[in-house]
Amino acid sequence: MEFSATNHESGVVVVRVEGQLIVGNRQELKALIQDALDEGKRRFLIDFMNTGYIDSSGLGALVSISKKIRDQGGKLRLAGLNEDLRSLFELTKLDTLFAIDASTDQALAMF
Amino acid sequence: MTAPLKLCVRRTDVPTPSGPAVEVSVALPSDVRFIEEAVELMARHCFAGYRASSRLRFRLQVTLSEALANAIICGNGQDPEKQVTIRAHSAADEIELVVTDEGFGFDPDRVATSGAVTEVESQCGRGLFLIRHLADRVAYNAEGNSICITLARHP
Numbered sequence: 001m002e003f004s005a006t007n008h009e010s011g012v013v014v015v016r017v018e019g020q021l022i023v024g025n026r027q028e029l030k031a032l033i034q035d036a037l038d039e040g041k042r043r044f045l046i047d048f049m050n051t052g053y054i055d056s057s058g059l060g061a062l063v064s065i066s067k068k069i070r071d072q073g074g075k076l077r078l079a080g081l082n083e084d085l086r087s088l089f090e091l092t093k094l095d096t097l098f099a100i101d102a103s104t105d106q107a108l109a110m111f
Numbered sequence: 112m113t114a115p116l117k118l119c120v121r122r123t124d125v126p127t128p129s130g131p132a133v134e135v136s137v138a139l140p141s142d143v144r145f146i147e148e149a150v151e152l153m154a155r156h157c158f159a160g161y162r163a164s165s166r167l168r169f170r171l172q173v174t175l176s177e178a179l180a181n182a183i184i185c186g187n188g189q190d191p192e193k194q195v196t197i198r199a200h201s202a203a204d205e206i207e208l209v210v211t212d213e214g215f216g217f218d219p220d221r222v223a224t225s226g227a228v229t230e231v232e233s234q235c236g237r238g239l240f241l242i243r244h245l246a247d248r249v250a251y252n253a254e255g256n257s258i259c260i261t262l263a264r265h266p
Contacts, residue, residue: 020172023180024143053172056237057180084169091244092237 003029005036012043012111014104017051021058033065042074045107049080054088066098075099079107132202133159138194139179141187141212146179149197153208157201167262170245171206174260177238178210186212186256205247208260216255 002025005015013036021029033044046062048054054062062078069076077099081089089095101107135156139145150172157171179195187193193213200207222239243249248261 020147020176022143022147022176023184024146053169053176055173055176055180056241059237084166088173088241091241 003032005032007041008045008108010043010108010111011041012045012108013041014045014047014108016047016049019050020052020054021061022053022055023057026057026061030061030065034068037068037072037074042069042072043111044069044074044076045104045111046076046078047080047104048078048082048085049104051080051085054085059088059092059094063094063097075111077101077107077110079104127202130203132200133157135197135199135201137197139197141183141189141191141193141195143180143183143189146176146183149179150175153197153199157199157206161201161203161264163264167264170262171208174242174245174262175208175210177242178208178258178260181238181258182210182212182214182256185217186214188214204264206262206264208262209257210260211252211257214256216252216257218255219251 002019003015003017005013008014015029015032017029036044044065046065066076079101080103081100086095086100089098089100099107099110101110133156135153137149137152139149153175154168154171158168175197179197182195183189187195190213195213196211198209198211200209219239242258242260246260247263248259250259250261251257252259
């Protein structure tokens with residue numbers, strides 16, 4: 001399974017990206033987040049600890065997700081980015097758009 | 112999904128100055144669902160017999176994924192009758208990836224040199240930008256329907 005969502009006891013929805021986030025599967029992630037928003041969830045953490053690579057479409061999907069969550073008054077944090085993945089965010093300046101934490105524990109503490 | 116990829120691996124008979132090289136070619140349908148498997152196939156063959164850093168592997172995966180997405184979506188318009196071909200030349204000093212579509216091509220000079228999106232919150236426009244920043248060299252054919260990405264093994 002490439003994306004999985006669990007409800008943390010704090011109320012935060014933790015979404016794990018297993019494998020790649022690319023043009024071929026980005027819509028699945030967007031749909032997963034949209035379903036959670038429709039259920040009334042407002043706080044999201046996307047965990048990239050087990051992610052291989054992200055392409056520009058994947059980055060675009062994250063931007064779209066960020067907007068949707070923000071428009072609903074919610075919060076989004078990202079965690080678990082390794083050095084390579086982090087470099088993509090820095091190259092594209094998306095590190096200025098997203099709240100990025102080193103680990104899920106640190107991210108959960110920031111909500 | 113079982114991808115109907117046609118994989119052809121050929122080792123060159125003529126040694127290069129830097130040692131033996133491997134030629135790998137793959138043809139895939141114009142469907143973005145095949146990108147991930149095609150990238151993994153090429154990575155597996157390009158790195159077979161070589162010690163590759165995780166950074167080099169990452170650069171190959173992202174740049175090839177971007178080039179394939181451009182070829183399938185922009186080049187072939189996701190036309191199921193058209194194919195995208197990948198030809199890789201994997202040598203001791205560098206990896207060369209050539210991705211070719213059946214489209215009319217584009218003028219890379221008409222895409223901003225940096226390719227950087229001017230608005231951080233834009234949802235598109237980062238593909239060529241990432242290729243240009245992660246590759247050591249990028250070149251196009253005259254028609255603009257083929258991109259050649261070079262990755263040095265020891266940058």
